[in-house]
Amino acid sequence: MAETSGESLARDESNIEQNKDSQTTRNGLLIAQIVSRTEQAETRTEQAETRTEQAKTRTEQAETRLEQAETRTELAETRTEQAETRTERAETRTEQAEARMERSEEAIRESELNYRRLFEAARDGILILDADTGRVTDVNPFLVNLLGYPENEIVGKTVGELSPFKDLVSNQTMWERLQRDGYARYENQPLETRDGRAIVVEFVSNVYRAGEKKAIQCNIRDLTERRRSEARLNASFREIGVLKSALDEHLDSIRLAAIVESSQDAIIGKDLEGVVTSWNKSAEKIFGYTAAEMKGTSLMRLIPSEFRGEEVQILAKVKRGEKIEHYDTVRLTKDGRRIDISVTLSPIKDIAGNVVGVSKIARDITELKAAEKLRELNIGLEQSVAERTEQLQAVNQELEAFSYSVSHDLRAPLRHLVGFVAMLHQDAGPTLSEKSLRYLETISQSARRMGKLIDDLLAFSRTGRAGVKKSEVNLDLLIPEIVADLSGDISGRKINWIIHPLPVLWADRALLRQVLINLISNSVKFTGGRTEATIEIGPIPGGDNENVTFIRDNGAGFDPRYAGKLFGVFQRLHSETEFEGTGIGLANVERIIKRHGGRVWAEGAVDVGATFFFSIPKHEGAIINGG
Amino acid sequence: MNIKNILLIEDDLRDVEMTLAALEEQNLANRVFVVHDGAAALDYLYKRGAFKARTTGNPILVLLDNKMPKVSGLEVLKIMKEDERLKTIPVVALTSSREAPDLIQFYSHGVNAYVVKPVDFSDFMKAVREVGIFWAAVNEPPLAACEVEPGIQDGEAIIAGKKEV
DSSP: OHHHHHHHHHHHHHHHHHTTTTTSHHHHHHHHHHHHHHHHHHHHHHHHHHHHHHHHHHHHHHHHHHHHHHHHHHHHHHHHHHHHHHHHHHHHHHHHHHHHHHHHHHHHHHHHHHHHHHHHHOSSEEEEEETTTOBEEEEOHHHHHHHOOOGGGTTTSBGGGSGGGTTSTTHHHHHHHHHHHSEEEEEEEEEEOTTOOEEEEEEEEEEEEETTEEEEEEEEEEOHHHHHHHHHHHHHHHHHHHHHHHHHHHHHHHHHHHHHHHOSSEEEEEETTSBEEEEOHHHHHHHOOOHHHHTTSBGGGGSOGGGHHHHHHHHHHHHTTOOEEEEEEEEEOTTSOEEEEEEEEEEEEOTTOOEEEEEEEEEEOHHHHHHHHHHHHHHHHHHHHHHHHHHHHHHHHHHHHHHHHIIIIIHHHHHHHHHHHHHHHHHHGGGSOHHHHHHHHHHHHHHHHHHHHHHHHHHHHHHHHSOOOEEEEEHHHHHHHHHHHGGGTTTTOOEEEEEOOOOEEEEEHHHHHHHHHHHHHHHHHHTTTOSSEEEEEEEEOOOSSEEEEEEEEOSSOOOGGGGGGTTSTTOOSSOTTTSOOOSOHHHHHHHHHHHTTOOEEEEEETTTEEEEEEEEEOSTTOOOSOO | OOOOOEEEEOSOHHHHHHHHHHHHTTTOGGGEEEESSHHHHHHHHTTOGGGTTOOSOOOSEEEEOSSOSSSOHHHHHHHHHHSTTTTTSOEEEEESOOOHHHHHHHHHTTOSEEEEOOSSHHHHHHHHHHHHIIIIIIOOOOGGGGOOOTTOOHHHHHHHHHHHO
């Protein structure tokens, strides 16, 4: 259309060119016409352009719609395919369902067959009843066989009409229960079969639904044989029970016999004449007679003559039925010993209660009695020890008071005696004769000697009373100390000291010192006459429990015949003029050593010398208390 | 200043004589005042009874026997050592006993020395002489504290108590 208007426009313009000269007059008009047509042409051109654009737009819209239509077509095709697939699947499932249904029907047919087989082969009787009429619709061969009635005499009848079941506990009751609970069970129902056999059955009925109809199945189990077995079993049990109690009884008696045999007590049975009927092992042991020796003989030989009267009296009591418990008496054994026994006697009675014998249980209490006596003796001893101890303490106190008085009161006069003699000597010495002076000297000496005696006696008394406080005492240190202390007594003398290594003793140091001072100073004193004195101190080897120490000298010695007198108080083997001394020193030595639990002794010979030995127990097992 | 006295408390006249004989040798005897029992000793020390008029000062030394009538040496010692005014006077026990319980009692009540009278005369003389020399010449007692006013009652009260027992 645009091309068409363009061609006409071009033609108009060439027309204008050709007619310009001639038609100048009409030019104005023409120009105006041309302008008008030009404007119209322009308007049409614009309209054409507008339509062209509209046409374009419509074309585009048509194209878009076309595309959409194509898309929808594709979608529709896809859905169609899917629908086809689903249809195929549904067809497959339908086929499968049909196959399964066939199988299921097959199974039902099979199940029915199986049931029928079970029904036919069952070892229980089965009745199937119509639940509405109560009539038998079916009976299995087992029940037919059990009851002995042909099938046709059973089918079509009610249970009550069947002669074997006519006694079944209340057919009516069973029917009601079945209606109510759908279940009924009767145990131990007696039945009679056609041939007159009495049997026992269990009768179980169930209501069940077979399709639209209700039916009742009755199971009838023959319990006759089982009941019979049970009865036989019960009889056996009863029999076993009887046997067992008999066995128990027997075992009891065996056990009892074993107890009797193993008892520590003598258990003796005897008849009323005193003749032994049983005699256990302990009886053999206690009395010395064997069972063979005693059975059938009288017991009297066991009873000392002075106890026979008592035995007769006691037996009389037992014969009256009394029991005698634990009376102590005396019996003779086979080897003639008298033993203390404790006896219990019981009557042996027969079923009627008559006393037919005596059982006797006897226990040997000889040792018990001895122990009792010992205990009594011990108590007595303890009492007397306590009394003695008290007395001893009293005596000790008195002795202490006495010693104190002696110490003070006896010494004072002596001191005065000595003192005033000395003052007399000072005062009148020059005027006195030799004789008088000697008298004065003798008085003084005697008084001094008495003073020494008193001191020694007091010391002796103190060692008896003082406690012994033990500790380790090293003799290697103690002896040189003592020798040094004695140096005043040995000045001007030649003494050859031989001192061996010595042990450590477990002793009271102060008391042991007294012992050693006494013994060593004795040696010093009794070697006084020797130009060459030898004093040797050493240990004696051996002795697991004690240490022995010796002090040997080559002094005046002593006559061994009197060795026993050496350690007595105031006992002296030398005269005062030969050797000074109070006769208390060695008594004190012995007392101290004894209080240590040790011993002291001496060996010697006149003019050869003396050796004194003393022992002190070692620490372990030492006797701590004093004597 | 007062004479330095020694008070000898001794019931046995023979011991007194021997003791004086020993002190004589040191020229101490004339300074010794002797009483014969504990009661008299306390009268002397407390200036009462027979000694009310005592003008001399307290002794510089007391020599004390133990076993005596009325009041024993130990009792005299106890009273002296419990009295502030007498406790400084040196007391020497001069007795016959060397028993351990006596020694312990005397020392535990504050005795200044304990001498056992020896039986032997020369030993006795020596012991007493040495006691005299040491305590009367060598030792220095606190004299100023030794004076006691007359009429003090406490000592007497204790003695009266003892007598009743």
